[in-house]
Amino acid sequence: MMSQPIKNSLGIFPKSWSEEHAGRIPGNIPIWVGILSELTEFGIFFAAYFIAKFYYPEIFAQGPQSLHTSLGVTNTIVLLSSSYFMAKAMSFIRINNKIKCERYLWLALSCGVLYLIIKTWEFHWNTLQGFSANTNEFFTVYYYMTFNHFIHVGWASCAILWVIFRLRRGAYSSAEHSGLEALAVYWHMIDLMWILIFPLLYVLR
């Protein structure tokens, strides 16, 4: 039996979902299985938020006022910038400019690390203010969501390092860069989750 490319080897989707019928799949199918699983996981977090807010509207109206909004805004801008750098890295690998691709990957990684530092400082600041996951229902949901997101940024930052290593070893080119693209779409998914988390926890009263 002939070996098939990975994009065609997972017969778990209907034919209408194939690249021939529905269009190109950025990255590869396994990363999209992962992304859709992560979206489901975060979807459960968001559902928990709305259910808790329904039962404790006053606590959820007060909650965002207890947080360090400036740190939340800064982290949002940092993550949006990281997504931009990742998109730029993709645009440069497509024209086989590996030097600029690597440069933008380092910038994306720097944003990821900066996010982790700011978030760690924010958790520390919360502790100094006397807030913890047990303070009230808002903070339980806050830590549940943000710590989970923190972990995702952490391991995706490690994945950027791995991709930089692979890029240096010549694994990616303008002709073949599906691994790099898989990381890029995953990174954008993490950014998308923060786009939803930020208004829920820091803005809406």
Added chain:
Amino acid sequence: MKHSIKLEYYLAALIVITLLNTFLGEKFSSTTLVSILIALTVTYKGFIVIDHFMELKGANKNLRFLMRLYFVIFPSLIIVSAFY
């Protein structure tokens, strides 16, 4: 590098919307209109990232549909929650 210039434009738009959302939340707390505005801008931000950073515009239409649907469902719940 037309695509690249567009990316800069979208990044600027995303940052401006983020700052605007924060300003709305800080200055006009607890109004239904503010929640609706924030929900709409969250949807818009999501669509920009999905279409232009994730590059799903012109890619697999089912994946794009699912991603965009996510950014319709949860911002809609923001609007619903404004009426609690």
